[in-house]
Amino acid sequence: MDYKDLANxxxxxxxxxxxxxxxxxxxxxxxxxIVTRFAPSPTGFVHIGGLYQALVAKTVAxxxxxxxxxxxxxxxxxxxxxxxxxxxxxxxxxxxxxxxEGMITDTEEIGNYGPYKQSLRKDIYQAYAKYLIEQGKAYPxxxxxxxxxxxxAKQEAAKLRTGYYGVWAKCRKLTVEEMAxxxxxxxxxxxxxxxxxxxxxxxxxxxxxxxxxDFPENDQDIIIIKSDGLPTYHFAHAVxxxxxxxxxxxxxxxxLSSVPLHLQLFHELGFKAPKYAHISPIMKNDNGxxxxxxxxKDPEAAVSYYKEQGIPTDAVKExxxxxxxxxxxxxxxxxxxxxxxxxxxxxxxxxxSGALFDMIKLLDIGKTVIxxxxxxxxxxxxxxxxxxxxxxxxxxxxxxxxxxKVFGIERGNKKPRKDIAKWSDVKENIEYMYDDxxxxxxxxxPYQVISDKESIEKILKLYxxxxxxxxDDKQTWFDKxxxxxxxxxxxxxVKEFKANPGKYxxxxxxxxxxxxxxxxxxxxxPDMYEIMKVLGKETIEKRFEKAIENLK
RNA sequence: GGCCCCGUGGUCAAGCGGUUAAGACAUCGCCCUUUCACGGCGGAGACAUGGGUUCGAUUCCCGUCGGGGUCACCA
Numbered sequence: 001m002d003y004k005d006l007a008n009x010x011x012x013x014x015x016x017x018x019x020x021x022x023x024x025x026x027x028x029x030x031x032x033x034i035v036t037r038f039a040p041s042p043t044g045f046v047h048i049g050g051l052y053q054a055l056v057a058k059t060v061a062x063x064x065x066x067x068x069x070x071x072x073x074x075x076x077x078x079x080x081x082x083x084x085x086x087x088x089x090x091x092x093x094x095x096x097x098x099x100x101e102g103m104i105t106d107t108e109e110i111g112n113y114g115p116y117k118q119s120l121r122k123d124i125y126q127a128y129a130k131y132l133i134e135q136g137k138a139y140p141x142x143x144x145x146x147x148x149x150x151x152x153a154k155q156e157a158a159k160l161r162t163g164y165y166g167v168w169a170k171c172r173k174l175t176v177e178e179m180a181x182x183x184x185x186x187x188x189x190x191x192x193x194x195x196x197x198x199x200x201x202x203x204x205x206x207x208x209x210x211x212x213x214d215f216p217e218n219d220q221d222i223i224i225i226k227s228d229g230l231p232t233y234h235f236a237h238a239v240x241x242x243x244x245x246x247x248x249x250x251x252x253x254x255x256l257s258s259v260p261l262h263l264q265l266f267h268e269l270g271f272k273a274p275k276y277a278h279i280s281p282i283m284k285n286d287n288g289x290x291x292x293x294x295x296x297k298d299p300e301a302a303v304s305y306y307k308e309q310g311i312p313t314d315a316v317k318e319x320x321x322x323x324x325x326x327x328x329x330x331x332x333x334x335x336x337x338x339x340x341x342x343x344x345x346x347x348x349x350x351x352x353s354g355a356l357f358d359m360i361k362l363l364d365i366g367k368t369v370i371x372x373x374x375x376x377x378x379x380x381x382x383x384x385x386x387x388x389x390x391x392x393x394x395x396x397x398x399x400x401x402x403x404x405k406v407f408g409i410e411r412g413n414k415k416p417r418k419d420i421a422k423w424s425d426v427k428e429n430i431e432y433m434y435d436d437x438x439x440x441x442x443x444x445x446p447y448q449v450i451s452d453k454e455s456i457e458k459i460l461k462l463y464x465x466x467x468x469x470x471x472d473d474k475q476t477w478f479d480k481x482x483x484x485x486x487x488x489x490x491x492x493x494v495k496e497f498k499a500n501p502g503k504y505x506x507x508x509x510x511x512x513x514x515x516x517x518x519x520x521x522x523x524x525x526p527d528m529y530e531i532m533k534v535l536g537k538e539t540i541e542k543r544f545e546k547a548i549e550n551l552k
Numbered sequence: 553g554g555c556c557c558c559g560u561g562g563u564c565a566a567g568c569g570g571u572u573a574a575g576a577c578a579u580c581g582c583c584c585u586u587u588c589a590c591g592g593c594g595g596a597g598a599c600a601u602g603g604g605u606u607c608g609a610u611u612c613c614c615g616u617c618g619g620g621g622u623c624a625c626c627a
Contacts, residue, residue: 222624355563
């Protein structure tokens with residue numbers, strides 16, 4: 001009885017690994033092309049940190065004419081969640097980040113290196129596990145979970161490192177015959193990797209992001225095949241990223257400490273190791289402390305949150321890109337109209353420490369992103385959002401021609417309006433431009449400096465009767481408000497007003513405010529000239545009448 | 553606790569032995585011939601700490617403190 005017999009006893013039907021090596025050949029890509037992936041497990045909603053990783057991965061793959069693929073890591077059936085896979089696929093789609101290869105729905109996939117769902121690759125993992133066993137680099141372990149618990153408790157009590165290593169690796173010492181015997185007796189077992197490492201030796205690793213990191217070698221005989229026949233993360237990672245010909249493993253930095261193990265696995269399997277880029281997590285301030293954005297506590301941890309809020313997907317991506325490479329910000333200022341894909345992203349310039357998530361900054365980017373859109377784009381995106389989340393807004397946007405006029409206010413010029421940060425802001429932003437909303441919502445008119453009824457009524461009446469002409473250009477329109485102010489005994493110029501304190505009760509600005517409040521019931525609005533043009537004479541008159549009525 | 557990583561204004565961060573220590577968001581003030589959102593100008597605001605090394609340390613080394621990660625038949 002030798003290792004080969006043992007391997008055959010355990011995996012009688014596994015193929016020779018040569019079969020897979022040939023089936024998944026080296027990729028024929030240009031020099032420097034990066035093959036990388038997003039490899040989430042379908043255990044819940046997609047986390048913003050996951051999207052961040054995916055963005056970084058996709059960006060470097062695109063930059064180098066490489067490949068970005070999506071692999072689903074569903075080797076833990078217990079934690080799997082319903083619709084997990086489709087949730088991942090759709091989230092990527094929502095952000096216009098569909099992979100080049102891999103899962104494209106919950107069951108379909110594209111690409112020649114599949115299956116891209118780990119639960120479908122059981123045979124492959126077993127073939128490689130068998131290969132290791134044949135070489136004496138892996139072995140069956142018969143320890144029960146209870147025994148493992150016991151071992152761990154002993155180790156802890158003795159203040160020793162926990163784990164399956166050295167003298168604690170009980171089954172490692174079994175002879176091949178003993179192992180075969182136990183298997184034939186029907187004892188249950190898992191497969192462990194026989195680590196050649198020594199804890200007192202150091203290995204050097206150069207991470208693409210973290211730089212040089214030294215670790216003790218791995219000496220743990222970790223489990224590679226679980227009792228359900230599926231691999232653990234570590235083993236699946238080695239087999240898959242080798243077979244899928246991944247060149248860069250871009251993943252969350254919680255994996256950094258597993259690098260010694262992974263490198264060892266690649267080496268013992270005879271694989272060329274990929275480069276590793278460990279990304280720092282996105283953090284959240286929690287009572288002065290920092291912690292990872294939590295799925296349970298923080299709504300903004302879920303990518304679906306951004307969709308619900310209507311934060312433009314481009315804003316989210318630009319924000320993430322900004323965290324990834326802070327030079328993005330300067331680039332963006334210098335190139336306000338370029339596509340973010342043109343930015344020269346550098347993996348090795350990513351921050352080594354985790355950034356605190358800054359919603360305020362994200363929203364600021366949202367404002368800028370939306371301000372650069374045409375009225376048509378704003379209309380389309382707002383409508384898309386409304387169709388999913390706000391039927392009232394959908395109703396308001398029915399009249400597209402009118403909506404375009406509303407969205408066109410102060411848009412398209414050199415200093416475009418910047419007051420919508422997210423699609424959920426739209427309704428509140430344009431409500432007063434719609435008569436039904438205006439009349440049903442207006443409770444009061446917040447007049448400011450000029451607040452006495454007589455003056456207000458007089459201003460409103462005079463304006464309509466004497467000063468408002470639909471076709472006035474902006475300068476004439478404003479000159480007339482000045483004239484009106486003067487006629488009422490107010491200052492026609494603010495400067496004049498300020499230069500002569502006490503001489504006037506109010507100035508043009510105050511008169512404008514009366515008009516604005518009567519017209520919109522708000523003190524703050526975009527340019528009133530444009531608003532009046534969109535509203536039209538009839539509406540303006542009606543609203544002024546209503547305002548006058550309201551005075552009584 | 554062991555191992556590993558990190559520590560520049562409130563936040564994201566440039567910087568890599570000699571700098572008036574950039575920039576962005578936030579904040580404050582002024583200006584932009586009417587408000588607001590912009591935009592412009594300006595203000596306030598930082599090298600965690602103690603030792604070294606050096607002519608000179610934010611920058612290099614060590615300690616301390618602080619933060620984070622990891623030690624599963626989870627990924």
